Amino acid sequence: xxxxxxxxxxxxxxxxxxxxxxxxxxxxxxxxxxxxxxxxxxxxxxxxxxxxxxxxxxxxxxxxxxxxxxxxxxxxxxxxxxxxxxxxxxxxxxxxxxxxxxxxxxxxxxxxxxxxxxxxxxxxxxxxxxxxxxxxxxxxxxxxxxxxxxxxxxxxxxxxxxxxxxxxxxxxxxxxxxxxxxxxxxxxxxxxxxxxxxxxxxxxxxxxxxxxxxxxxxxxxxxxxxxxxxxxxxxxxxxxxxxxx
Amino acid sequence: xxxxxxxxxxxxxxxxxxxxxxxxxxxxxxxxxxxxxxxxxxxxxxxxxxxxxxxxxxxxxxxxxxxxxxxxxxxxxxxxxxxxxxxxxxxxxxxxxxxxxxxxxxxxxxxxxxxxxxxxxxxxxxxxxxxxxxxxxxxxxxxxxxxxxxxxxxxxxxxxxxxxxxxxxxxxxxxxxxxxxxxxxxxxxxxxxxxxxxxxxxxxxxxxxxxxxxxxxxxxxxxxxxxxxxxxxxxxxxxxxxxxx
Numbered sequence: 001x002x003x004x005x006x007x008x009x010x011x012x013x014x015x016x017x018x019x020x021x022x023x024x025x026x027x028x029x030x031x032x033x034x035x036x037x038x039x040x041x042x043x044x045x046x047x048x049x050x051x052x053x054x055x056x057x058x059x060x061x062x063x064x065x066x067x068x069x070x071x072x073x074x075x076x077x078x079x080x081x082x083x084x085x086x087x088x089x090x091x092x093x094x095x096x097x098x099x100x101x102x103x104x105x106x107x108x109x110x111x112x113x114x115x116x117x118x119x120x121x122x123x124x125x126x127x128x129x130x131x132x133x134x135x136x137x138x139x140x141x142x143x144x145x146x147x148x149x150x151x152x153x154x155x156x157x158x159x160x161x162x163x164x165x166x167x168x169x170x171x172x173x174x175x176x177x178x179x180x181x182x183x184x185x186x187x188x189x190x191x192x193x194x195x196x197x198x199x200x201x202x203x204x205x206x207x208x209x210x211x212x213x214x215x216x217x218x219x220x221x222x223x224x225x226x227x228x229x230x231x232x233x234x235x236x237x238x239x240x241x242x243x244x245x
Numbered sequence: 246x247x248x249x250x251x252x253x254x255x256x257x258x259x260x261x262x263x264x265x266x267x268x269x270x271x272x273x274x275x276x277x278x279x280x281x282x283x284x285x286x287x288x289x290x291x292x293x294x295x296x297x298x299x300x301x302x303x304x305x306x307x308x309x310x311x312x313x314x315x316x317x318x319x320x321x322x323x324x325x326x327x328x329x330x331x332x333x334x335x336x337x338x339x340x341x342x343x344x345x346x347x348x349x350x351x352x353x354x355x356x357x358x359x360x361x362x363x364x365x366x367x368x369x370x371x372x373x374x375x376x377x378x379x380x381x382x383x384x385x386x387x388x389x390x391x392x393x394x395x396x397x398x399x400x401x402x403x404x405x406x407x408x409x410x411x412x413x414x415x416x417x418x419x420x421x422x423x424x425x426x427x428x429x430x431x432x433x434x435x436x437x438x439x440x441x442x443x444x445x446x447x448x449x450x451x452x453x454x455x456x457x458x459x460x461x462x463x464x465x466x467x468x469x470x471x472x473x474x475x476x477x478x479x480x481x482x483x484x485x486x487x488x489x490x
Contacts, residue, residue, distance in 0.1 A: 025462075029275045029358075030274045030275070111270060150477075150485075151473075214489065217270075220469075221466060224464075228396075240457075243457055
């Protein structure tokens with residue numbers, strides 16, 4: 001048989017989740033449309049995950065800047081808090097005061113409309129828009145201010161917004177260096193813990209046509225069933241571990 | 246209160262699935278990178294679904310060309326067969342014999358790497374590549390031919406390939422006008438029913454670096470829980486039906 005395969009790379013540790021590469025490919029292909037984007041990838045692992053080629057094209061790839069320490073069991077702390085705080089720390093360490101920009105906290109399985117990135121001018125403060133699930137959006141009216149929130153869950157929260165439902169002006173973030181996500185925040189209060197250190201609810205600026213457009217969807221990818229792979233492995237015919245999935 | 250909202254559009258029937266718009270937005274933003282793409286959208290509904298603005302930008306939108314008749318209960322027939330056959334019929338009715346092109350059967354919740362569309366030259370026949378789930382890929386070797394398939398499920402099938410794992414040259418499809426998906430095909434044999442009318446397994450042309458790259462992921466989007474929306478509706482505070490999600 002003619003050896004047609006290219007030389008095989010060394011074995012790599014598998015990604016933490018089976019669908020991680022698919023999600024990164026998909027998200028990177030959306031972000032690839034956006035000019036002047038700086039994508040800070042903060043991994044949920046103690047060391048950078050070897051996902052060669054997940055981002056497209058390679059020259060748009062940002063190396064992981066801040067790998068968090070291993071975190072405790074998920075029932076002890078809200079997920080992804082240390083990671084997001086490390087990203088905030090990195091911004092404060094590397095950006096000059098007054099540097100323009102908008103900071104958005106994205107998740108690899110959410111769905112982002114490109115229209116989200118056409119939302120301008122950002123006035124450099126803090127913006128709330130429609131987002132979350134079908135039952136979750138900020139409601140706006142009256143002089144370009146957010147006058148209330150449409151939510152069923154814990155409406156008494158100061159900022160009952162999903163992580164995907166707001167963006168922060170970089171100058172504001174740099175001017176309030178103490179603002180961060182509280183790892184001890186009660187469930188649902190993580191967003192409020194950051195936002196409370198930045199603005200009052202009345203200072204929110206409605207975006208997305210006065211909060212009437214949904215531009216982000218809180219989609220989740222199903223965990224794939226791997227029974228067939230397990231069966232093949234029991235038979236000694238498992239999938240080639242050199243092929244990255 | 247100043248009326249800041251734009252005039253509201255008339256009420257529209259909801260999409261068949263809660264995540265349909267998110268999936269279409271996400272897929273359209275990937276396909277938007279691809280030049281010379283003709284996207285035939287075949288809807289799984291008796292009439293075109295009103296999903297204004299789902300595709301981005303609007304000028305790339307193709308109107309639904311072939312709405313299938315309502316189909317029977319899912320346990321009677323494989324899903325999406327009539328729809329795909331209507332798309333084949335539309336191609337045969339509108340394309341000139343010998344017109345170049347590659348036909349690919351995409352699903353709105355799968356994940357497609359842009360590298361899939363850089364696979365060329367297509368030799369105008371039929372191509373198999375790696376695809377499906379982590380446990381599913383075509384194995385190739387020996388003179389640029391597909392010499393076997395790596396699968397645990399019904400390996401005795403003539404073409405044990407997932408719908409996402411192959412593409413067909415348009416000239417071949419036009420030259421074999423009787424080839425179609427068999428609505429009566431046994432589970433797992435739908436792909437074989439079309440491919441068997443086009444080529445023999447030995448005529449498959451391996452793509453994706455000799456079937457060593459996974460360029461398509463059979464991702465599925467979780468069905469969202471709408472308990473909070475149901476609760477709001479019971480309280481008479483349901484989400485604004487004019488806001489498309």
